[in-house]
Amino acid sequence: MGRIYRFLAGTAAVSLVAGSVVAGGAPAVPAEQLSCGVSSGREPERASPEQVGLDSGLLADALAFASGRNRLNVQVFRRNCLIGEGPTNDQTGNVAWNVWSATKSVVSLLAGIAWDQGKLDIEAPIDRYLPPGLGDAQHRSITVENLLTESSGLAVAILSEGITGVIPIDPNSAVQALGVPLENPPGAAFSYSERAVDLLAYIIELAMGEPLQQFAQRELFDPLGIERGDYYWARDRAGHTYGYAHLLIPPNNFAKLGLLVSNNGRWGTRQVVSETYLRMARQPSSANKCFGYLFWIGLGCSENSDFQPADMYFMVGLGMQNVFIVPSLDLTVVWTGAFGSVSNQGIAAALQNTTELPHEFFRRLFAAFQDHPVPDPGPYVEPPTSEDPGEYVDTNLLLAVFGVGPAAYPGCNVLSCLNYPLAPPLADTPPGCVVQVCLGPDPRTPGIR
Numbered sequence: 001m002g003r004i005y006r007f008l009a010g011t012a013a014v015s016l017v018a019g020s021v022v023a024g025g026a027p028a029v030p031a032e033q034l035s036c037g038v039s040s041g042r043e044p045e046r047a048s049p050e051q052v053g054l055d056s057g058l059l060a061d062a063l064a065f066a067s068g069r070n071r072l073n074v075q076v077f078r079r080n081c082l083i084g085e086g087p088t089n090d091q092t093g094n095v096a097w098n099v100w101s102a103t104k105s106v107v108s109l110l111a112g113i114a115w116d117q118g119k120l121d122i123e124a125p126i127d128r129y130l131p132p133g134l135g136d137a138q139h140r141s142i143t144v145e146n147l148l149t150e151s152s153g154l155a156v157a158i159l160s161e162g163i164t165g166v167i168p169i170d171p172n173s174a175v176q177a178l179g180v181p182l183e184n185p186p187g188a189a190f191s192y193s194e195r196a197v198d199l200l201a202y203i204i205e206l207a208m209g210e211p212l213q214q215f216a217q218r219e220l221f222d223p224l225g226i227e228r229g230d231y232y233w234a235r236d237r238a239g240h241t242y243g244y245a246h247l248l249i250p251p252n253n254f255a256k257l258g259l260l261v262s263n264n265g266r267w268g269t270r271q272v273v274s275e276t277y278l279r280m281a282r283q284p285s286s287a288n289k290c291f292g293y294l295f296w297i298g299l300g301c302s303e304n305s306d307f308q309p310a311d312m313y314f315m316v317g318l319g320m321q322n323v324f325i326v327p328s329l330d331l332t333v334v335w336t337g338a339f340g341s342v343s344n345q346g347i348a349a350a351l352q353n354t355t356e357l358p359h360e361f362f363r364r365l366f367a368a369f370q371d372h373p374v375p376d377p378g379p380y381v382e383p384p385t386s387e388d389p390g391e392y393v394d395t396n397l398l399l400a401v402f403g404v405g406p407a408a409y410p411g412c413n414v415l416s417c418l419n420y421p422l423a424p425p426l427a428d429t430p431p432g433c434v435v436q437v438c439l440g441p442d443p444r445t446p447g448i449r
Contacts (some may be wrong), residue, residue: 018256036081038259038267040101040225042252042448043363047081049368058368066361069340071095071320073251076365077332080259081172086335088253092109096248096438097336100317103233103247104197106257107219108294110204110212110445111148111330112277114267120144120207126199129206134418135178147200147291149285153184154193155297157394161194165242165379166435169425171401171417172238174202179400179409182367190288194244197294198236207301212241223272225270230439232446238420245318248438250448258315258323262332282313305359307377324362329373330331333365340409356380 027147031237034052036045049056057077065084068076073093074086086092114120121128126147146152154177164170177195184191205212213235217228230253249257260266265273281293290301297313298307303322304314315323320340324333341356343349348389366374399405403413411418432440438447 008229010157022441026200026311026420034081038080038256038263040223040268042225044077044082045080046256047078047083049083050370052078052081052083053370054083055370058364062361062364062368063087063387065364066335066340067141069337070340070360071335071337071340071355072388073334073336073406075251075255075334077255077259077262077334079330080263089194092336093252094250096250096433096446097254097321098246098317098334098436099254099315099321100245100255100319102315102317102321102323103245104243104294105261105315105323106216106247107197107201107204107243107280108148109220109257109261109273110216111144111200111293112273112281114204114207114215114315116150116274118203120150126203129203131206134175138182139178142199142283144200144203145293146186147196147203148281150190150192150196150285150291150294151187151285152191152193152199152288153182153186153188154180154191154196155183155394157303157392157397158192158194159392159393161243163398165194165236165244165246167425168234168236168428169401169414171412171414171422172240172420173198173236173242173411174240175238175409175417175420176400181448182423185239187287190285190291197243198240199243201241205240211239220272223267223270224253224260226256227448230446230448232430234381237422237425238417239423239428245337248433248436248446251334251336252448254321254323254336255332257330258325258334259317261323262325262327262330291448303354303358304379305355305362305377307359307374308362318356320357323359324358329369344387345382349382352385353382391404439442 034047036047039045049059057273063074063084063086071086071088075082076084110121115122122144125143130140142152175308177199180195208215212351213233231249233241235241260272264275265271281295282297283292284297285291286319290296290298296302296316302316304312309326309328311325311328312326319338320337339351341353343353363376395404396407400407401414429444430444432438432445438445439448
């Protein structure tokens, strides 16, 4: 019956202590019992580190270390209580910031909500949702699950796929995806495609019968208290929301999304996305043991070192925009910034190596736990750099935007795309927003005010 039904039974969700306990109001509650409630307001509930079993001084050392490594915002939660913040959080917490590929995990949540509502069949080919005549039979045979697990078979080249969204000149990213050649049969192999997730975002729109951001605001952001004016989520020139990146959202709201996931989709009394879907989302796919439904999972995977708890899973964005979730410790860590790993192999290796910084930070964080749940693995040992530059650049994928070459979709280029009206480049961008951040006093500029 497929992957969906194999995970209807599984490990129990982390249970929450009923009610809300404020940090200063329950000094007699044992650390193993203290819990906080999630909040749709602007401020999370807080506790002291000692109230949830950590040492304040050692936690402060870990936070100072992260701040010294370009972590502009760091938030540490245990049992939903905010117990630690970076020294620059007051300046950065309410500034809309591009979380890059962590956007993919947000798209996964939207797919889950659509599935919960019975409007998106994860096992169905996208042929069920695409308009007649759009895409050939091979592309239309790709399933929704193939898109969620990055096993669509589409050729990939991260820089070539992403640069035209950064500039931005993409005419219609979903249509462009349907012109990308398939290097593998759908479902056969993992290939980290940006265009595939843009296509998924479009499929969700079609399944729901409304623009993705309208659906997202009502069903995901509103319950969490994330207001429409808090964020900017870029769209291509046909008006379709990018799935692969370009959600510019304040870290304080990014943390809410992380807490929603760590609470198995429940926010207070509301089940925003089902626990069943999130269990599936954090199971390894057949194509990649490190990847579920647009979430990274497991030891030694992506930005997870090989000593951390085996149940850790996480959202990952370029430059290390992360949410790390450890169910066994009821721990959620959220950080944003600009890279920060160090390397003895040069700058290029430091940018490619995204494991060193999390390794060293979590060494310090786990040392702050009073019960020492994770033995200290010692300093990070850097492996040789083995990145292939050819994985990042493909001239054909770049030229396709201009309607040229074998990856171009017929009739779609920067001047026109099928029958879709195209807005001018930058027409979607609010004042004060650039590729990475939204700043400025203009009332149209996203930000928490």
